[in-house]
Amino acid sequence: MTVADLTSGSSLSSARQWRPELGLGHRSRAREARNLLARVVMWTAFLIALIPLAWILWTVITRGIGLVLEPVWWNNSQRGITSRMVGGGAAHAIQGTLLMALVTAVMAVPVGVMTAIYLVEYGRGRLAKTVSFMVDILTGIPSIVAALFIYAVWVTTFGLQRVGFAVCLALVMLMIPVIVRSTEEMLKLVPNELREASYALGVPKWKTIAKVVLPTAFSGIVTGILLGLARIMGETAPLLILGPYTANLATNLFGGFMATLPTMINTNRVESLQPAIDRTWASAFTLILVILLLNLAGRLVARTSKVRN
C-alpha cells in the first residue's frame, strides 16, 4: 500500500461517508427508492391537479352538449323564449361577448404593449419605477372593484346609462396589466445581441424596436394578449354591475342592454326549470369553446408568423 493509495482510499471513504450517492459504478438502493418516491409523488400531484379539470370538462360537456350541437343554438337569440320553453340559442350572448372582447382588446392592447416597450426599452429612473409599480397595483385590483370604479365614474358621476362600452372600460383595466406583464417578459427574452447588431448597422432605436425586437417577440406577445382575452371573456363582475342581460341581439355598445355568455349563465342559473338549467350548462360549454377556439386561432397566428432567419 502506498501513501497515494491510502489517501485516495481515505478520501474515497470519506466521500462515501459524506455523500454516499456519489459512489460510482453501482446504483444505490436508497437512490432508487428516493427516485421512485419522487416519481410517485409527482404523478399523484399531477393526477390530483387533473381531477378538477377533467371533472369540470366532463360535467359541462355531458350536460351542455345536447343544445350546443343544435344549429339553432349558434344562430338564434333567446328573444321570445321564456324559462319554461325550450328552444332559442346563444347567438346574442356569443356576439356580445366577442364584440366586447374585441373593443376591449382594441383599447387595451396598444396601451399595454406600448407600456411594456417603454418599461423594457426606454424606461429608466423614477418614472419607470412608478409605472411598473402602478401596473403591479392594477394587477392586484379585483374585478369587482374595477367594475364599481367604472360604475362610480360612468353612472354616478356622469349620469350615463349602463351600456356595453362601460363594461369594456372596466375590462380594459383588468386586461392592461396582464398584457404589460406578459409583453414585458417577452421583450426581455429578446437577446441583446440582436439589438446591438441592429445598432451597429446604424439603425435608429425606434426602428430597431419596430423591426427587430417586436417581430422576434411577436408570438409571445400574441400568446400574452390571448391569455388576457381569455381572462376578460370569462369575467363576470363588471357584467353584473354594468352590463344587464337581454334576450335579444344587440350590437350597440353605447345604448341598451347587451347579452354576454357569463350573464346568460347567471340568468339561467337562478331558474329551477329544466329548459333553463340545460341552457346554463350549454352556455357554460359555449364559453369554454369560444375561449378555446380563440386560443387555438392565436396559436396558429403565432406559429405562422414566426420570424424566419
Place this chain on the structure above:
Amino acid sequence: MKIQSRRRLASVTGVALVGTFAISGCGSDNNSSASPSAGAAKASAVDCAKGTLSGEGSSAQKNAIEQAITDFQTACPGATVNYNPTGSGAGIKQFIAGQVGFAGSDSALKTKPKEGASNIEQADADKTCGSPAWNIPMVTGPIAVAYNVKGVDKLILTPAVTAKIFDGTIKTWNDPAIAAINPGITLPATPITVFFRSDESGTTENFTKYLNTAAPKEWTAKPAKKWTGKGQGKEKSAGVASGVKATDGGITYVEWSYAKDNNLGIAQIDNGAGPVELSGAAVGKAVSAAKQTGTGNDLSLKLDYATKEAGAYPILLVTYEIVCSKGKDPAQAKLTKAFLKSFAAADMQTKLQEIGYAPLPTDIQAKVLTSVNALS
C-alpha cells in the same frame, strides 16, 4: 421582413374581423317557430310601438312579465322589452338612478323615509321622472308556504304556528302545536329546516308583513326586505325552492309558481275561518278586499293580511310596475304604455294563472287600464 410583417398584420386583423362579422352577421332574433302558443290573432289587439324598453326589479313577477314580454314582442316585432329580475330593492334603486324605464317591485314606493335613511323613495322617483311616479299593480302572486316532508301530503298552518316555525321556536315536524291543528295526519320527528331569501326581497317583506299582521304576538320583528328570522339563506326564489326540494323537513315561503314548478307541498292556511287551499279564486277573493292607498291613478294597494273571510288565501303580494306618469322621452313613454296595456289586458291576465299567478280582480284591472291610459 417588411412584407412578412405586413402580411402578419393583415392575417391578424383578418382573423379578428372575419370572426366578428361571421358571428354578428348570422344571428337571428326570430324564434317564432319555437313558440307555437303565440297566436297571430292577438296581434290585432295590441297597440304596437317601436323601440327598446328596459325594466328591472322584482324576481317574484319575473315569470309573469317574461310571458307578457314574449307575447308583446310576438305581436310587435319592432319592439324589445328587457326585464332584469335583480330584486325589488335593486329595481327601485336603478329606476331612481334613471337607468331603467320602469321598475318592478313587490311593494309600492315608500312615502316615508326608511329606517336609518333620510331620503324618501317616492320623492326621489318623482324627481328622476320630473313628474309623479305611479305604482301600477300588474300581477298578484300568492306566496306559498312550501314544504317537503316525507309522507305528508296535506298540511294546515295557522299564522301563529307559521310564525313559530319560521322564528325557530318549533323545531321538529311532530311538535304538538303542529299536530294539534293537523288531526289525522301522521307527522314525522324530522327536524324543521327553514329556508329564507338571502337577497333583499319583496317576497320576504310581504311574508313578514303577513306574519306581523296575522300573528302580532308571535312575530314581533318589523316587516322588511331582509329576513330577520332563523334558518338557511338561499339566493332568489329559485334558490329557496330548490333548497326545500333537496331537504327532507325543509320549509320556505316562495311564490306559487316556484312551488308548483318544483312539485313542493303547499300548506293550507287557516286564518281563523277554516283552512284555505291556495288557488286562483282564493287569491282573487283576498285581492278584491284590498284597499287603494294611492291617490288618483297611483294605485298602491293595502292588503288585509289578517282577513278572516272564508275562502280567501291571505298570504299574497301585489307586484307593481313603477313608471313615470309623464315620460321624458316620448318614444319610450309610448312603448311603456303599449307594453303595460298588453300586460294588463284580460286575456294576458287569465293566461298568467297557468303559471302560478292570480289575475287582477276585474274592478282593479279596470282601474289599472285607466291609469295606463293616462300615462303620457
